[in-house]
Amino acid sequence: MSGKVAVIGAGIGGLAAALALLRRGIDVDVYEQARELKEVGAGVQISSNGTRVLDALGLEDALARVQVVSSKREIRHWRTGETWNWFELGEKSAQRYGTRHMMLHRGDLHGILADAVCSLKSDAIHLGQRCVAVAQTGGQVEARFETGEIATAAFLIGADGIHSQVREGLFGADRPEFTGCVAWRGLVPMERLAPSISRAVGTNWLGPNGHVLHYPVRRGELMNFISFIERDDWQVESWTVEGTTDELANDFRGWHPDVQTLIQNVDAPFKWALMVRRPMDGWTKGRITLLGDACHPTLPFLGQGAVMAIEDAYVVAACLQKYFHDPASAFTRYEGIRRERTAAVVRKSHENRKQAFSPALADENEVAASVARDWQRLRVAERLDWLYTYDATALTI
């Protein structure tokens, strides 16, 4: 196949796309603004629909060396610590959805993807290349970089994340709205935690105006901590702004001692203001398209942002293979397959946020009633089956 694909951004989505393309025999170059290839220290859950794609890309063995497949999810009461079984993961989930639900360190997943890309094309990833503009003329696309260099290709995929330069160049600036909610994230070395917390289960703590979530990553050596709190004094949307332990502790004053232990042992607490955006009407122009957070950034209340980027990556590669010589169809078909599903994830993540922050949870006696009403098994199945059963590797392209 003649002609290359240029991918802007070597995040989880961009690397997954590069890998999917190379495995189909399509040449690709990836341009990343960072000078060093690395990911932030945080966890990421990859549900069965994402695992299915990563396995199809040949990563099953590499993932097995770092993943945690926990047996279940639990819910706990923010003050008393009372615990409810929420839903089964592990074997039961693998049987129901066909593949496992993994908990990973983002750096581990990112490293596995980068190694796999480089094993197929050792010089595929170009670092220190911040894309500042894209253009297309006739049969080719052009990406311009801050360095002054220009790359040409037959197609271009903007996988440059939530503040996508490619999206802005094609469709103008977006207008995110602040949700009134701030997320904290960090990692805790497992040996600092008592056995009551360091178990291989995922845990969601329900409380008034806040939500805490933790799960083990990297073979169980680290506990990933994420919390959400309603407050309106911080509106910076960035993965790399560090806060302080005192500020984090202050947001969760009065919560159970297990939550306090986690907070006190988070190595470096990072904070992120959660913004919401409407699903885009379209994200393709001719030979240029977008994937992942660049075109459908979502709130993290379904744990699907990275998973959607991985599904996109598989589908865009399949469409390019089929329609490489029919540029008008290649990305239109990809977008047509992906738009409604990703828009549904954006909408449902927004709805889940309301449930996680139900004001009723301020009443201690309401927590058990809320668990019985809103978090019961049937509701979980309704909420997750359509997501987890989707098979991006078996679509008719």
Ligand SMILES: Cc1cc2nc3c(=O)[nH]c(=O)nc-3n(C[C@H](O)[C@H](O)[C@H](O)COP(=O)(O)OP(=O)(O)OC[C@H]3O[C@@H](n4cnc5c(N)ncnc54)[C@H](O)[C@@H]3O)c2cc1C
């Ligand atoms: C608190 C929190 C928890 C989350 N938990 C989960 C979870 O459990 N499961 C899940 O599936 N998702 C989760 N997500 C969402 C997930 O992190 C994102 O959806 C995912 O990282 C998107 O991947 P991406 O490749 O599209 O973008 P990114 O990961 O943002 O990668 C974009 C890449 O492009 C590069 N780049 C940017 N601009 C340029 C440019 N101009 N030129 C060149 N390179 C550029 C960046 O440096 C970066 O490497 C969570 C998000 C949050 C906030």
